[in-house]
Amino acid sequence: MKSNNLRGRDSGFSLVELMIYVGVFAVSAVFLVSILTVVTQVQLKQVSLSEVNQQLSFVSDTIKRLVQNSSLVDMSSGVSSSTLTLRMASSSVDRTLVYASGSILYSEEINSDGTTATRALTDSNVTVDDFSVTKYENPVGFSVVGYQLTLSYNTTNAKSEITRSLQTAIGRISAAEFDSSVYPNSDNSHDLGTALKKWKDAYLSGVVGIGVSSFSSGYKLVASGGDIATKDINTGFVVKTPDASACYRLGVSNSGTVTSTAVTCP
DSSP: OHHHHHHHHTTOOOHHHHHHHHHHHHHHHHHHHHHHHHHHHHHHHHHHHHHHHHHHHHHHHHHHHHHHHOSEEOSOBTOOBSEEEEEOSSGGGOEEEEEEETTEEEEEEEOTTSOEEEEESSOTTEEEEEEEEEEEOOTTSOOEEEEEEEEEEOOSOGGGOOEEEEEEEEEOOSOOOOSSOOOOSSTTOOOSSOSSSOOOOOOOSSOEEESOSOOOTTOSEEEOSSOOOOOSTTOOEEEEOTTSSOEEEEEEOTTSOEEEEEEOOO
16 A cells, blocks of 8 residues: 555646646736736836936926027017027137937027037937927017927837927026127117117217218217207207316307306216
């Protein structure tokens, strides 16, 4: 009896035991494969999301720096455009553009000599689905630039597809500054300010010519083609005495007699 029992145990697994073992292994294998698939999908999403977020952040920081350091947002107010156009203080990069071409976003610096320097703000890992810019005027401050940017991860794998959008606004923080002369693009065709939107103060160190192209040296203001007038009463031209001890405002009485009134020197 003892030898028979030993031979029974050494004969191997029964069919039922083998089926149970195979079933447990199959369930475990399916479970492990499912976990591996989920982990892989999460990793793919994280890689694509990280890439899109990094490039979105870089573009945002670049546009913010360019706008805040610009002297002028050279765009029509309230009109959406596919190109951001900025005028800079330095003549070497006086005009700077940001625009999308194909699936890449670029910045382009146009130098005063006509040469250009172009660099990509995004690479082939992402595609630019949308880029639009609008300039808004702030009556009590500097111009504001609002823009919308949409980037997608560049992939043919549906598991890695990701799209992110950014919509924000940036205000200029510096007044317009130029390191070279500013000229209109045609003669006698552009205005500086309007009747309803006037410039407040003007400080000039040279001469002013109104309606003239040249005049003799020694004069600060020369006008041609019309009178120079004062509109309000008790106003006129102020002159200083030769010894610089006093100033007088030249005016006129009701009878047309020229008068002089002592005033504080400017």
